Amino acid sequence: MTGRGQRAEGDGAGRRLPATRGRARMTTRKNVVLISFDDAVSYWHYRSVFGVPLQTPNLDRICAEATVFDAAYCQAPICGPSRASFMSGKAPPQTGIYDNTVDVFDRVAPEDIWTRRLRDAGWFCSSGGKVHHGYTPLKRRHHGRIYSDRQKRFDADTSLPPEADLVKFGGHRGGKATADPAHDASYYDHQVADSAIEFLTTYDGDAPFYREVGFYSPHGPHYTPARFKEMYDEAAFVPPADWDAGWPEDLFIRERVPPRDLLEEGRAKWWRKSVRNYFSAMTHGDYHLGRVWEALMASPHADNTLVLIVADHGFHLGDRNRFSKFTLFDQVGRVPFILWDPARRQGQRVSDPVALLDLGPTVLDHLGLSPIEGSPGRSLRPLCDGARAPERAVPTFSNDGIAVRHGRYRLIRYADGSTQFFDLETDFWQQRDLGQGHPDYAATLAALERTAHEHGAA
Template sequence: MSDGKNVLLVSFDDCIAFMNYRSAFGAVLQTPNLDRIMACSSVFRSAYCQVPLCGPSRASFMTGRMPHQLGVLSNADDVFERIDPREIWTYRLKEGGYFCSSGGKVHHGYKPLKRRIHNVLYSDAQKRFTDDMSLPPGVERKRYHGIRGGWGTTDEKDDALYYDAQSSSSAIEFLTGYDGAAPFYRELGFFSPHGPRFTPARFKEMYDLDAFQPPESWAGGFDETDYTRETMPFTPWLETGDMTEWRYNVRNYFAALSHGDHHLGLVWDALQETGHARNTIVVILSDHGFLLGARQRFYKTTLWEQSVGTPLVIHDPEAPVGRVIDQPVGLIDVGPTVLDLLGLPPMEDSVGRSLRSLIAGGTRPERPVASYRFGNATIRSGPYRIIRYEDGSTQLFDLRTDPWTLKDLGRDHPAHAGLLAELQGEAAAHGLSFPIDA
């Protein structure tokens, strides 16, 4: 067994900041394994991606750089066509003597990285898992409705078909079999709760459909700009007020997250049983959040709170204390934090900052946390979120009273001018510039 600290990086896909949704929709989100991990870990309740889209976000948090600094702005952009793989922060671990092992979707895509890239970053072989985009013909299933049918497989022998079952089994095999002298870095990438949200049927049946209710604040409506109305389409069944369809889809989303949680629990248990737990840092995150019906949208890619908000949980075996941290942070801080916890040199070209002092129960100066999408930019600063759209229009929200970002406080609000200038300054520091007023 290694003498240095190991690292297990766990990535969910399209996952909300689950710790903030426990009973947001009436039905209680069931994640017992995440709950027990959070009980002995640092939980960042205000963590944000730097772009609410899979490929660019993963490129950002794996390099510690902003997506526009990388030139990775869409899922069609391949980060490794723009940078050398040695610029990924995990390469610092391999360079420092770590045994590095892949396992599921951490970089963009469900297939392994190209062999020439993989061999630079990892010490073991590529691994291939079957994604959940469709179920094989003949598999026993039940329709639970919602997007793409919300299918649930009814025979437990088919549980192994799922990507998460394959990725967790691979991780368990690694953890139980690894006995190298070098410390290890292991990735565990889950498919859940990404669509189509097919799961074993028992995860759907964990939830009473009728228990799902939209938050009362949604009934008061929400403010739009011409830009948001034209470029961020409403989800048709939400626009017509079809809450039955909403219940189907939120239930399926919760079921998919519970499915991923189940497999994470198996890996966590294996980690404890092998003895690696005493010196393994565990980082749990997602690439971005998801609008589960807020503002009549059911998708990602916007700069509203639930879309850019992500889970971030860091377990340090030297301080296995449950700690909730409300200070805003970014996924871009993950690489600098891990390197700091391991005592490895920092990333000179990263705009992220180490969260080590917060994990230890100390303090760190607050800073605005920026996110971008095409020509749109936002910061979370203190209790506020301000968004500037590419047409020059803005939205300002006070998250203390409006966590769903429904009511625009407007340009006349006393905080607006200062926050807009702060947003402009943050963007300029990241290599972007725009006038404060269009």
């Protein structure tokens, strides 16, 4: 099935990919499927924090036999810079990209995207949805220098067909939903999943493949088929009791990313609707992930394909009186990072802090390819094999400053020089600034400064 405007799969020359006829030409070189979510929190920390279980059955079953990096951090708290970083293997200070106004290919050559290394080494590289920034395909002159097949177009959720019977559930960005299942195929994620399923079902080339599956969910406006919103009882959502204590506000970030009175009298209902919208969007994305997963498991490629699942950054879901991204707090910095290896189908969690920037080096290491020159990213393969990570400060950069996760601590230093210092093991929501007098502050600040230099920051 193809959605409105979706182009058929091909090999870049307009030809259809050959059918498998129930088999695949196996190679000792593994295939790779990269799945990305958009604005997805490290969902396991939100399993029941609002009194309503977040339903992600497909992520759960994959994680049961995968390596889950429990403390993975993006290198930028906004889509474009983060994706430019993890797809180039370079940190924001190296690319010079800190906001969505700069296109990655104004600063990074297509040949310097790490997936191009796979193509040069003989992999068939196939796009499919939002992995680089933007819901439309890359410009043809860039696409052709990275991928082996042709461009594919999918319809953004903001362009649902005018004949769709939309129901408004309220909350953040309106909470629109389609009532008729006949319109399910209008959603971006449905079309992306259809395209990936077709590829996995039909690919029978001699070369190993790299396939992208870039989902829209749970990015706003959180539109879904109505049944996904109806899975959640709006009235049952409750803010964590910890939130009653409030949050320390730095004056610099308060001006840059102002808080809102989300939970004041008369606003609590809006917050509940908003979290319901986000949860339903996460579950909608998980549903389509499950469709792709089933297709992979039923294909001849199941025993020879690495699967990596990531998100570009997290999101504030009412904490700090914000329903947004953009900040340097843990809720935006921490992301899902999951690696499923058919040779190691045993679930494990890695608590050592790692970087989203490690994605490219990790894939290249698993495939036996050379590392990215000049990348501060590290291969996580040793951690998959049970090793502990060396002590490391993992950074997140923005126009507002830099934050690092170092051991149990998160230190934020803003552009005006002010800082906030938190113990994440005892203070998940970062409500108690430990201050510069804490005995571990100086060592953490030194780690931040060293890490900033290593990642190209002045």
